[in-house]
Amino acid sequence: MKTNGKNSTLKRRIPHNQASLFDRISTVVTRAAGRPAASIIAFSLVLIWALCGPIFDFSDTWQLVINTSTTIITFLMVFIIQQSQNKDTLALQLKLNELIACQQRASNRLIDIEDLTEDELMVLKKFYIKLADLAEKENDLHSSHSLDEADSSHIRKKKSLQEKT
Numbered sequence: 001m002k003t004n005g006k007n008s009t010l011k012r013r014i015p016h017n018q019a020s021l022f023d024r025i026s027t028v029v030t031r032a033a034g035r036p037a038a039s040i041i042a043f044s045l046v047l048i049w050a051l052c053g054p055i056f057d058f059s060d061t062w063q064l065v066i067n068t069s070t071t072i073i074t075f076l077m078v079f080i081i082q083q084s085q086n087k088d089t090l091a092l093q094l095k096l097n098e099l100i101a102c103q104q105r106a107s108n109r110l111i112d113i114e115d116l117t118e119d120e121l122m123v124l125k126k127f128y129i130k131l132a133d134l135a136e137k138e139n140d141l142h143s144s145h146s147l148d149e150a151d152s153s154h155i156r157k158k159k160s161l162q163e164k165t
Contacts, residue, residue, distance in 0.1 A: 022083065030084040033077065 032038055049066050056062035093114055100106045113124070138158075 023087065026080045026083040027087075029077075029080050033081075 046066070049062075053062060093112075097111045100108065100110050110124075113121070116124070
């Protein structure tokens, strides 16, 4: 742990250990697996295996080769892709949290919303459905509301429009 001059708070230093090595490997493998060349290689291997069928008389061993190979690759790819997905999801959540936090009129209740239960998320979804209905009634693509001010903002906008006409 290190201390920072004037600031006595402790800063945690993250070591480059196996976790970060796995993270780097998963990023490289995930990017490589998503390229067209990976699909072409996979298709080519299956084609070669199929063409070898008559040579091996379509034996149980011939079938076992493809079954075992695909099972092992699938098993490993699940963990590698999940690691990469977790990292991407966390980065996206942090970016969204920053956008919410920096907007004065946005509801800070939505920061870390991913930790809510499904029932709590459904309650929030109902609020947003209501906001969408209000915006649709206004026929204004540029209107927006926060959870705290949906009704009052809607009434205020209606009054303002009536005064203009």
